[in-house]
Amino acid sequence: MIENKSIDVLTQGLLRQLESKFYGKDTLNNYRRILKNLNIYMQQKAIFVYEVRVGDEFIKNYLGTHKVSSYFQKTINTVIRRLNDYNEGKPYVLQYANTQIRLQKHYQVLLESYLVFCQENGNRASTLKSKKRFCEDFLISLTDLGCNDISKINSAKIANACLRFNNKDAWAVIRMFLKYLQEKI
Incomplete structure (x- = not known):
């Protein structure tokens, strides 16, 4: 487990991991944008160490204050899950199980x-x-x-x-x- 790392250090590490998996430029930019919003959220809340609960709170806050598509909801959830995995030292998972968003x-x-x-x-x-x-x-x-x-x-x-x-x-x-x-x- 990576402990007491700032969100900046975690972000850079996660992005390096994704680059090594040949993620495209656009996808990496989406990750950067979402992680930058997480960083801003943590600064506003005076949170200095990232934990899973912080990611969960960020998702809840972001989705509660922004009107986003179900596709972007899935993207935010994926970014935070990957950050959590990286923070906890878990191995990279290519694709996560089915999303919470259901079809009509x-x-x-x-x-x-x-x-x-x-x-x-x-x-x-x-x-x-x-x-x-x-x-x-x-x-x-x-x-x-x-x-x-x-x-x-x-x-x-x-x-x-x-x-x-x-x-x-x-x-x-x-x-x-x-x-x-x-x-x-």
Whole structure:
């Protein structure tokens, strides 16, 4: 465990760890921005040593005072979990388990139908897992944009939802998902 380290020292260490995992420039900048907000929060509260509870309090405070998308909520949670892991000396974890944000029931049914279709067409479990994650995030983004009914989807909402992805590989998966929806619905 790294003890009595300032948030500046922890931030620099975490960013070096992520750079060694070949994180992209945009992702690292997102981490920097969120960790800078955490640093400001700690300064305002006169907190000099980072602990897990400080991260939890920061998340609660930030989400309570800022209107953010569910996608950005997940990002903040991921950044703080990675900082906690780094602070506690835990090994790097590529991807965390499913998020707390849930899909609306009718979107969940559409997604499950698509995944069954993909499985029947020979997609492997790892492919299904990534397709599920991308499509789930896409549908959550649509909900954030006020599109609660797939029949009311339009090109502007699709473009805005896709632009929330740092990983552009998601776009191809979303395109296949939308093609499936167009043919089956």
